[in-house]
Amino acid sequence: MPRTLIITNDFPPRAGGIESFVHELALRRPEGSVVVYCSSPSPSDAAADPHFDLRLPFPVVRDRARVLLPVPRVVARARAIARLEGCDSVLYGAAAPLGLAAAELRGSVRRQVALTHGHEAGWALLPGSREALRRIGETTDTVTYLGEYTRRRLARALTPAAAARMRRLAPGVDTERFRPGSGGEEVRARLGLGGRPVVVCVSRLVARKGQDTLIRAWPRVLADVPDAALLIVGDGPDARRLRSAAAGTRSVLLTGPVAPRELPAYYDAGDVFAMPCRTRRGGLDVEGLGIVYLEASATGLPVVAGDSGGAPDAVLDGETGHVVDGTRPGPTARALIGLLKDPDRAARMGARGRAWVSGEWSWDRTSERLGALLTAS
Structure with missing residues (x-):
């Protein structure tokens, strides 16, 4: 079965919209098809739910760093995890900045997809970060967007070819969980x-x-x-x-x-x-x-x-x-x-x-x- 390595700084037990988005995407992939490589939670988040990772139906590899950056050590570890776990694709939980690792991982996996949220729209405004987004667009297979606002903002920072490969991927809602009469x-x-x-x-x-x-x-x-x-x-x-x-x-x-x-x-x-x-x-x-x-x-x-x-x-x-x-x-x-x-x-x-x-x-x-x-x- 094809397997996906999710590389992210945004993952529970830390609470937040991006964290929920990435977590729900991982849960809905076929059984046995996901491995998560992510940063360590803060002491308060870890204390709030110390057994969170153990309850998940897929392995979670926690880095010692509080924030993963696309530095050689992190890229090397991601490459090693992908090889050991037989992953043929990478999903970046947030395109910036971890998507900058895509060029180095290109020979290790077949597909790379970078999720975008709101902060990348801010990156698109500044010369240095705009260039970083341009590199991410060129070295990943797809950059996603939430809606028309984020698509327009991001497309200006990407090459025409990368902008043409963008695809919409927005969060869903569990209407059985979020419903009238839920407590x-x-x-x-x-x-x-x-x-x-x-x-x-x-x-x-x-x-x-x-x-x-x-x-x-x-x-x-x-x-x-x-x-x-x-x-x-x-x-x-x-x-x-x-x-x-x-x-x-x-x-x-x-x-x-x-x-x-x-x-x-x-x-x-x-x-x-x-x-x-x-x-x-x-x-x-x-x-x-x-x-x-x-x-x-x-x-x-x-x-x-x-x-x-x-x-x-x-x-x-x-x-x-x-x-x-x-x-x-x-x-x-x-x-x-x-x-x-x-x-x-x-x-x-x-x-x-x-x-x-x-x-x-x-x-x-x-x-x-x-x-x-x-x-x-």
């Missing part, structure tokens, strides 16, 4: 939310995601919906700043880190999902897609998304939710008030979102596309 009542009871209207945001706490915009918008929301609660789920480098911003506001709850297996219940605890992401650093820090919007839609929630990068690709604006300017609190507040004060319209949007995700964002379709890319002649 939200228990979460509400545990957090003391009862039957209050709840806006939920599930994401890493980083500045691009816009949790601070939600907190700034919240007094305006409370003026119209006084019993509403804002539930911010996740952890990250922005946690301390956000807790400080929310201090003294009893209707804003920050949960801290939540295990991935528990996330569906936290989505289900909400009435509306909101993550007003925004583009930062002159376009270098941009949202590639936003799988959380699709997971929320699968759970039957209307969504409020920021207009950063490819985030609008995950929303049917006006049908499954609203796309707003995430740099200012006003548009977010107005969208949230409208949905919270009209629960019938919110429910219709949520139902439309679940139907759309079920039909257009299935993991089966994504897995089939990846299989075709890895086995193409």
Whole structure:
């Protein structure tokens, strides 16, 4: 059976959209066809789930480094793993920077595919990193893209031949796992939310995601919906700043880190999902897609998304939710008030979102596309 070596810095137990994407792709490959070579988790991530690797149906080789880079030592180890495990293809969990190893691995494997997410769109803006993307495009067989936004941005950095070989590969959503009735009542009871209207945001706490915009918008929301609660789920480098911003506001709850297996219940605890992401650093820090919007839609929630990068690709604006300017609190507040004060319209949007995700964002379709890319002649 053909086997694939997945080389990545983005893999659980660390939480994140890219990590989930790579993990789900690996799980859906045929049994016995995957080996993962990845960096070591942080002590906190490792402590949160110390037996994660042992539960997986494929081998995981952890490097001693916290971050894998395409240096000779890493390339040599990847080549050795590919040879020992009989791998004939390589999947780079993120094209940049590990895709720069493709030239050195070319003689060891038959096919090489590089996944792109959001950060490569930022790489395409700067001369040095743009040249690196160009090299990755020339030395891999396929560079993937999430949606039209990332395709356009990346294609400008690639040669015409490499751009022509690009293929769409976006995350899927497990609609059996993310569904209405997946445990939200228990979460509400545990957090003391009862039957209050709840806006939920599930994401890493980083500045691009816009949790601070939600907190700034919240007094305006409370003026119209006084019993509403804002539930911010996740952890990250922005946690301390956000807790400080929310201090003294009893209707804003920050949960801290939540295990991935528990996330569906936290989505289900909400009435509306909101993550007003925004583009930062002159376009270098941009949202590639936003799988959380699709997971929320699968759970039957209307969504409020920021207009950063490819985030609008995950929303049917006006049908499954609203796309707003995430740099200012006003548009977010107005969208949230409208949905919270009209629960019938919110429910219709949520139902439309679940139907759309079920039909257009299935993991089966994504897995089939990846299989075709890895086995193409």
